[in-house]
Amino acid sequence: MKTQLRKGTLEMCVLAVLARHDSYVYEIVSTLAQSMDISEGTIYPLMRRLQADDWVSTYLVESASGPARKYYRLTPAGGEALAAMRREWGSFVAEINAVLGQPRPEGDTP
Amino acid sequence: MNREQYLQRLAAALGKLGPAERDEILADYRAYFDDAAADGRSEAEVCAALGEPERLARELTAERKLADWEADKSPANMKQALGALAGLGVLNVLLAFPYLFLLTWLGSLWLGAVGMLVAGLLITGGWASHSVFGWPSLDNIVVNDSGVGPWLIAAGPRDGTPPRIRIESGQGETVRIEPDPASGKLVIEARDGDEHFRLERDASGKLSQLSIGDGADSIELSGLPKASSGSVLVFGLVLTLLGLIGTLLGWKVLRWVWHGTGRWLRWQQRLLAGDTAVR
Structure with missing residues (x-):
């Protein structure tokens, strides 16, 4: 059930990680991997999709060792998308909590 | 499998993308291997964590082809997108047949309306020419x-x-x-x-x-x-009007179905991406 719930929220999680600070893919994956079991390879297709939607943009940062590293940054449009997803998630959780917290109607027990 | 073998297989499987995009993707995965090595992970471990390179290539290709289609909704791009998604297993053949039938049916209806419009214009034009120049004879x-x-x-x-x-x-x-x-x-x-x-x-x-x-x-x-001159004119105008309405309406419906198909494919691809991204 946990896996089912996590599916479809991956985009939101990636955007949320980037909302904290700009990051590169390996760092994003490491952050997410602390709390969910993700397939590392598919993060790249996801990042390209987010880029195509103009939710994230990239820039290169020169590093002392090895080639320049590609950083991802949340765009204003990405920030709005994240805010919308957060609202949706919040109302979804509230609805489910309301159902779970509801006492059984009287006379329902056989 | 080591890092070089993995990248080679990925490069080979990305053949349907442009060289610039392929190089960019390979550079991305190379950087990933570098970061993972710095993190103390072995190449074999990272290869296993990344998953089958051919599968990744199919997803990356489908992503590109769908984006191309969204930028330019031409039949050629639709064909490319369909091909890429068929590779992903998104397309259901059983669904494709009624869809193709619907598209063909709408297309022929539309062609019929265009034919009506052309015939109406010819008849109206013929009537106008008859009234002004006396040719053609009615x-x-x-x-x-x-x-x-x-x-x-x-x-x-x-x-x-x-x-x-x-x-x-x-x-x-x-x-x-x-x-x-x-x-x-x-x-x-x-x-x-x-x-x-x-x-x-x-x-x-x-x-x-x-x-x-x-x-x-x-x-x-x-x-x-x-036929009287008046009845030819009325016939021509009615045909033109019906043809025009049919052509415009049919075009709108066809465009709607065409674009709807693209959105449906995108939706299917996203569902699948959500399925494979999280284990």
């Missing part, structure tokens, strides 16, 4: 008010002997135009098995008989009234 146009077959029939030029034509398919389909020099009559007939359409013109050039039948029913008309 003498040989008769009205068929029986409700069966074409409403207006043009008999063609009166002078000169038309050529004798007879085409037979050998399966009961015949088209013939046969003048009879003795009586001066001309017969124009199209026949397909039991169905036929037959026109007879007498020596004076007047349409003398019309016969339409489909085996079960048949109708014979003689002494068809000549």
Whole structure:
């Protein structure tokens, strides 16, 4: 059930990680991997999709060792998308909590 | 599998992308291997964590082709996107058939409307030309008010002997135009098995008989009234109007279905991406 719930929220999680600070893919994956079991390879297709939607943009940062590293940054449009997803998630959780917290109607027990 | 083998397999599987994009993707994964190595992970471990390179390549290719289609909704791009998504297993063949049928059906309806528009414009233009220049003559146009077959029939030029034509398919389909020099009559007939359409013109050039039948029913008309100039105009305008409405409406519907298909494919791809991204 946990896996089912996590599916479809991956985009939101990636955007949320980037909302904290700009990051590169390996760092994003490491952050997410602390709390969910993700397939590392598919993060790249996801990042390209987010880029195509103009939710994230990239820039290169020169590093002392090895080639320049590609950083991802949340765009204003990405920030709005994240805010919308957060609202949706919040109302979804509230609805489910309301159902779970509801006492059984009287006379329902056989 | 080590890092170089992994990247080679990925490069080979990304053949359908442009070289610049392929290099960019390979550089991304190379950087990932570097970061993972700095994190103390072995190449074999990272290869396993990244998953099958061919699978990744299929997802990256589908992503590119769908983005291309979204940028330019041409049939060529649709074909590419369909091909890429078929590789992902997104397309359901059972769903594809009714869809293709619907698209073909809508397409032929639309072509019919375009044909009506063209015919209407030709008739209206012919009427305008007749009113201004006296050409073409409306003498040989008769009205068929029986409700069966074409409403207006043009008999063609009166002078000169038309050529004798007879085409037979050998399966009961015949088209013939046969003048009879003795009586001066001309017969124009199209026949397909039991169905036929037959026109007879007498020596004076007047349409003398019309016969339409489909085996079960048949109708014979003689002494068809000549079309007045007004009725030709009304017919032309009505045809133009109906053709125009059908063409515009049909075009809108076709575009809607076409774009809807793209959105549906994108939606399917996203569902699948969500499925594979989280274990």
